Amino acid sequence: MKGLGPILFLAAAFLLVNVGALAISTVFPNGSGAFDDPSDPVNSLFYLVMIVAMTGVVLLLIRIGVDFLVKALFGLSFLIALFYAIFPLTYIVTGNDIVSLAVGGGLSTMLLVVMFLRPTWWLLDAIGILVAMAVATLIGISLSLIPVLLLLVALAAYDAWAVYRTRHMLALAEGVARMKLPIMLIAPKRGKVDMERIRNLDVDDGDDRDVVLMGVGDVVIPSILTVSAYRFLDPTMSSIGNANLIVALCTMIGALLGLFLLMRIVMRGRPQAGLPILNGGAIIGFLIGYALTAL
Numbered sequence: 001m002k003g004l005g006p007i008l009f010l011a012a013a014f015l016l017v018n019v020g021a022l023a024i025s026t027v028f029p030n031g032s033g034a035f036d037d038p039s040d041p042v043n044s045l046f047y048l049v050m051i052v053a054m055t056g057v058v059l060l061l062i063r064i065g066v067d068f069l070v071k072a073l074f075g076l077s078f079l080i081a082l083f084y085a086i087f088p089l090t091y092i093v094t095g096n097d098i099v100s101l102a103v104g105g106g107l108s109t110m111l112l113v114v115m116f117l118r119p120t121w122w123l124l125d126a127i128g129i130l131v132a133m134a135v136a137t138l139i140g141i142s143l144s145l146i147p148v149l150l151l152l153v154a155l156a157a158y159d160a161w162a163v164y165r166t167r168h169m170l171a172l173a174e175g176v177a178r179m180k181l182p183i184m185l186i187a188p189k190r191g192k193v194d195m196e197r198i199r200n201l202d203v204d205d206g207d208d209r210d211v212v213l214m215g216v217g218d219v220v221i222p223s224i225l226t227v228s229a230y231r232f233l234d235p236t237m238s239s240i241g242n243a244n245l246i247v248a249l250c251t252m253i254g255a256l257l258g259l260f261l262l263m264r265i266v267m268r269g270r271p272q273a274g275l276p277i278l279n280g281g282a283i284i285g286f287l288i289g290y291a292l293t294a295l
């Protein structure tokens with residue numbers, strides 16, 4: 001793929017995560033989120049601290065050279081997330097708990113084993129997309145709109161600081177990339193992808209890379225607002241009907257436009273903090289959608 005190819009590929013992956021997360025969220029009943037009170041703004045602080053702490057732990061493990069611990073930590077996290085993505089999707093199709101549990105557990109384990117034994121760019125992308133669906137869903141159904149908006153603003157600021165000021169987010173990407181873990185979506189510029197070049201990633205390579213990369217977190221975070229809008233808004237708040245779905249779609253479109261703007265900058269060859277632009281687009285889309293349905 002050349003030119004617009006990688007951008008369209010990432011846009012399709014982004015839309016797939018959003019649509020998949022919305023579908024998965026319908027399987028979880030109301031009240032199944034992580035908190036008793038999803039409207040408590042303090043809940044967003046919990047996720048912010050957890051994300052920052054996890055980043056620090058992984059960076060420490062990378063610096064002291066215990067890659068096997070990093071792989072074990074991510075492997076367990078991916079296994080759980082894959083199950084929470086595959087089980088609901090299977091349940092939507094079959095409507096059978098036992099079949100969904102068997103498929104969810106078996107397929108999640110198989111994907112993880114194959115990923116560690118024979119990683120390919122498309123397998124890493126597939127796992128990254130499924131993981132993103134699950135994480136966006138689980139956080140989106142746990143936080144109502146105010147906590148989610150606070151979390152998106154805080155993470156956008158943190159991402160900018162971590163990329164432009166301390167650059168530790170770039171160090172994290174380089175460290176984990178050599179382990180061939182699905183923390184980044186890989187969009188090829190050409191037909192064949194050299195996995196060793198990705199393994200030896202230098203984020204400052206710019207146009208010398210044969211792929212365009214985007215962090216899975218950059219897909220997850222704005223998608224949380226899509227899920228939360230669908231989950232917590234009253235569908236009857238507008239005379240049009242399905243107001244929650246309309247606002248969720250506007251949020252998705254806003255983030256997607258932010259993605260195209262981000263890719264326009266990234267294709268110039270410099271690493272960029274994605275969340276300020278992506279979260280900004282999602283928030284603007286949400287506000288426009290909310291205003292339209294509130295009229």
